[in-house]
Amino acid sequence: MALCSPVSSASLSAVSCLLSDLFVWPLNTDMMQFCLKSHIHLTLCHYIMQGWVDNCSCHLHMKHWGGVSCRRSGYKTPTVHPQLGLPSGAVCTEKMRLSAVLVVIAISVALSGSVTIKTLVFPSETSNSYVEMVPLKPLQLKAFTLCMRVATELKGEREVILFAYRTEDFDELNVWRELDGRLSFYLSGEGVLFQVPELGALKTHLCVTWDSISGAATLFMDGRKSLTKIYKKDHTIRAGGKVLLGQDPDSYLGGYDEKQSFVGEICDVNMWDSVLSGSTIKDLVSGKRVQRGNVFDWETTQLNIHGTVEVIHREL
DSSP states (O other): OOOOSOBOOGGGSEEEOTTGGGSOOOOOHHHHHHHHHTTOOOOOOHHHHTTTSOSOEEEOBTTBOOOOOOOOOSOOOOOOOTTTOOOTTOOOOGGGHHHHHHHHHHHHHHHHOSOEEEEEEEOSOOSSOEEEEEOSSOOOBSEEEEEEEEEOOOOSSSOEEEEEEEOSSOEEEEEEEOTTSOEEEESSSSEEEEOOOOOOSSOEEEEEEEETTTOEEEEEETTEEOOOEEOSTTOOBOSSOEEEESOOOSBTTBOOOGGGOOOEEEEEEEEESSOOOHHHHHHHHTTOOOOOOSSBOTTTOEEEEETTOEEEEEEO
16 A cells, blocks of 8 residues: 555544543553554544544644543443444443553544545646755755655656756756666766666655765665665765756756656655665555655655646545
């Protein structure tokens, strides 16, 4: 299951707390971290819960929990729910606190189904549609890991730009789908190319890694690692440029060519100023929580949209 940028649904900003009107239920930091790392969102649909849990509502503000607790309201007991089948007259005690938490987690997963994803859709060839990504720190880099999920139906027709970082004088870091289907990246000059399966209409999780000290350059597709190539040893990527998705600027923020533009979907673009391990990249593929990108974090990075690019959110 491909996961891209998990966020809470704005329509479920208030959720009901199952059984928690029977006792004080503080959700501690460890449990919150467990839930977040496991992509568990306590998004019990309010309309489902109405009428069988009284006087208890926990408010979750997007993906950050501001402390979740429910006040004791007099040991009221729920009626039988038509789908969940909880018996009326149920009695809960403080000793059952952990069990109730696990029940809530299990039911919330069943009801909420999954997470919401944010995806950029580039519907057609253009010379004016792109997305500028604002980095969290300057791109003065001696090493990096860059990951994204991408889908395109352009096959063997032309080159396709996947990621472009340009300063006033150089293409500091470009990632391409080459005319022959190979994937490549370029650091201020000649690139390094990898013979891998072609991208297609189904989303592919793609990562490229590079380290200046060793010159080791690798590519990962859906968690599978390519051979290692030695490329641009002792090189440094320079700061001060702009990062674009969808276009390759031949000059500083200009000179776009629609025949090199991206057409398809891109999401989950994250970047680190270090080389991630293969096991961490596999965790990314499966949607597990890992340390967020410190250069680009898809959940928080500012995106400036230009042209006809669409931003969509889907429930998986």
